[in-house]
Amino acid sequence: MGFDVHGKYEMEVKGEIFILRFYQSWNEECAKAFFTAYQSLVFEKKFKRFGVLADFRQFEGGTPETIRYFEEIAPWAMACGQIARAQIINSVFTEYIVTKPSQGKTLFPIQTFEEETPALVWLEQQGLAVK
Numbered sequence: 668m669g670f671d672v673h674g675k676y677e678m679e680v681k682g683e684i685f686i687l688r689f690y691q692s693w694n695e696e697c698a699k700a701f702f703t704a705y706q707s708l709v710f711e712k713k714f715k716r717f718g719v720l721a722d723f724r725q726f727e728g729g730t731p732e733t734i735r736y737f738e739e740i741a742p743w744a745m746a747c748g749q750i751a752r753a754q755i756i757n758s759v760f761t762e763y764i765v766t767k768p769s770q771g772k773t774l775f776p777i778q779t780f781e782e783e784t785p786a787l788v789w790l791e792q793q794g795l796a797v798k
Contacts (some may be wrong), residue, residue, distance in 0.1 A: 674729065676701045682796035683714055684787070688722040693729035698736035705740070709747050718751040719744070720783065720788040745774060751793040752777045753786035 674693030679686040685708065688720070693701075709717070741749075756779050780786040791797045 673697055674701075676704075678704065678708055680708070680712060681787075682798050683717045683796055684720055684790055685709070685712075685717060686722070688721045689726035691725070692727040693733045695730060695732035695736075698729065698733040702736045702740060706743075709744065714748055716748045716750050716752060716795070718753070718793060718795040719749060720753045720755070720786050720790060722755040722783065723753055723758045751777050751790055751795065753780055754778070754789050755780050755783060755786055757781065 673691065674697035675690040676697070677688040677690075679688075685705075687705070741752075752775065754777065778786070778789050780789070787797050
């Protein structure tokens with residue numbers, strides 16, 4: 668018996684930036700589906716370097732099993748060329764559950780913002796094309 672996927676995400680590419688939007692509460696199936704889709708997108712684009720704009724304003728957390736996928740994303744993406752992450756977060760709780768799994772595993776800067784425009788400006792300041 669399988670489980671329904673809980674949670675949603677959207678992915679968009681703007682220049683050398685992957686814009687990732689996270690919605691609702693996630694279970695393991697959603698985390699696995701996201702990671703698989705994200706890997707496919709990164710491999711498809713074949714960027715030598717890239718940045719991520721992760722919008723967590725509509726993210727409500729996830730089951731403990733989802734943490735494993737969040738722990739794997741940052742080191743994997745760094746090995747594929749990620750040089751920076753801008754994250755849009757509107758609560759201390761969300762910042763904690765999003766940032767904790769990647770602490771100590773990233774060598775790229777992570778900056779938190781409240782809106783998309785300043786996040787994109789910051790990514791551009793990191794030397795990434797946003798158009």
